[in-house]
């Protein structure tokens with residue numbers, strides 16, 4: 001068992017009362033989880049101030065309280081004061097778990113779209129090349145081959161450090177992880193020694209949390225500002241905020257691009273529904289991915305592998321074997337030749353990109369029918385723009401429910417309808433029930449047509465009024481297709 005002194009190593013703190021040699025059980029930031037002998041770290045949250053729960057943590061047996069204030073009544077327990085407890089928690093957790101990131105090569109992926117795809121493809125590629133790796137992503141967490149359900153895109157510092165410690169114990173050499181703007185802002189990634197950071201793109205999203213685009217950008221940039229000089233910072237050279245990310249970084253700056261001058265370049269030679277032929281740094285590679293945005297994703301994966309010391313001759317053959325990530329441009333075909341694409345596009349930009357990806361491979365005779373909704377209790381400004389993007393590049397659009405959460409689905413759809421102009425109304429239907437919406441799209445489609453079912457991707461539930469009901473777009477489509 002570690003002592004308090006050991007887990008405070010390298011941190012700035014003030015011992016207000018008590019004893020540094022006290023052995024510590026677990027570290028918690030949630031008073032409800034505290035048991036006898038544990039450390040409770042009081043964090044000011046987005047809703048409440050964790051300092052209010054110090055009495056509860058003490059009642060549950062906390063032997064150490066870490067707080068931002070020194071005028072806290074802790075009885076016989078030890079009180080440690082620190083300036084920024086959210087950040088301190090990452091460092092405490094790293095010490096507690098033996099600083100696992102120092103024993104892994106850790107690469108973080110950030111940006112509005114593409115994080116899950118890139119992190120997952122890196123994890124799969126490195127496995128194919130012969131390494132043991134870990135993955136922290138929206139869909140699943142992996143420690144080697146063992147999978148765990150994901151709670152967050154980027155979980156809290158305690159969970160991250162614990163997962164990384166398990167990765168080290170399991171013999172992993174690499175950890176690929178998504179880094180969300182919420183996690184950067186809340187210092188969930190403090191205490192991680194990154195070896196590389198990747199930036200994908202930045203478009204309007206999460207403004208319910210960050211309030212302004214400038215604040216959102218600032219959160220993403222903080223990740224690159226804090227990378228060490230030993231790490232690489234790989235950015236999308238074709239994206240207008242790509243270079244902004246690198247302005248204050250100490251890390252080794254690298255770029256990838258399809259259009260601009262960059263360290264890593266790629267050209268799209270052929271585009272098909274089931275794949276693209278790419279020229280990556282002068283070598284032709286067939287990939288099982290569609291859509292230009294996936295050329296960017298694959299190029300960043302290739303660049304990262306090379307920056308981590310792999311050889312192009314090993315990376316490119318492995319890359320050509322990679323398959324789409326669950327719910328990201330996944331294609332289903334009906335017995336009579338209709339196509340359905342399930343995609344997690346839940347931001348206007350992602351939807352625009354997916355529809356452009358579909359347009360690129362159209363022969364001209366088929367219709368594109370898009371089924372899309374927008375989440376409740378999330379950024380409302382996205383709603384009309386989602387509908388607008390859908391209408392711009394589809395022949396028919398069915399507006400439907402996504403995860404309404406605590407909102408009324410009809411109201412969310414009405415908010416989306418605002419983005420549809422009068423002359424476009426005739427190609428838009430609104431069907432609240434998502435299953436019915438998908439069924440209608442399948443009935444309207446002719447052989448050869450493409451149905452895009454957007455927004456939920458890999459999710460296997462629909463959240464209505466706080467309850468998660470089983471719902472899987474792919475399952476629903478297969479059922480309807482099989483009945484045709």
Ligand SMILES: CC(=O)N[C@H]1[C@@H](OP(=O)(O)OP(=O)(O)OC[C@H]2O[C@@H](n3ccc(=O)[nH]c3=O)[C@H](O)[C@@H]2O)O[C@H](CO)[C@@H](O)[C@@H]1O[C@H](C)C(=O)N[C@@H](C)C(=O)N[C@H](CCC(=O)O)C(=O)O
Pocket residue numbers: 029030031032042043044045046047048049050051053151152153154155156157180181182183186188
């Ligand atoms: C808005 C938000 O991001 N909240 C996150 C935040 O919680 P919070 O600051 O809101 O917590 P709070 O309720 O204000 O409580 C403050 C403190 O009091 C403590 N407390 C509270 C009650 C109690 O009885 N006892 C107690 O000790 C809490 O444990 C906490 O330490 O810190 C928690 C611990 O890290 C997160 O679990 C929680 O994520 C919530 C559940 C969430 O839904 N977050 C989403 C928005 C999110 O993070 N999403 C991103 C990606 C999004 C994307 O790309 O799509 C992600 O990385 O997943």
Ligand SMILES: Nc1ncnc2c1ncn2[C@@H]1O[C@H](COP(=O)(O)OP(=O)(O)OP(=O)(O)O)[C@@H](O)[C@H]1O
Pocket residue numbers: 111112113114115116117118138153178200201293294296297327328329343344345346349350351353354457
């Ligand atoms: N590089 C990219 N540029 C733009 N859009 C992309 C890119 N990669 C994927 N997309 C689109 O965004 C959707 C989400 O992709 P992905 O899950 O990889 O992103 P993400 O950043 O992890 O999103 P989230 O944080 O919301 O989970 C995809 O289904 C696809 O529609």
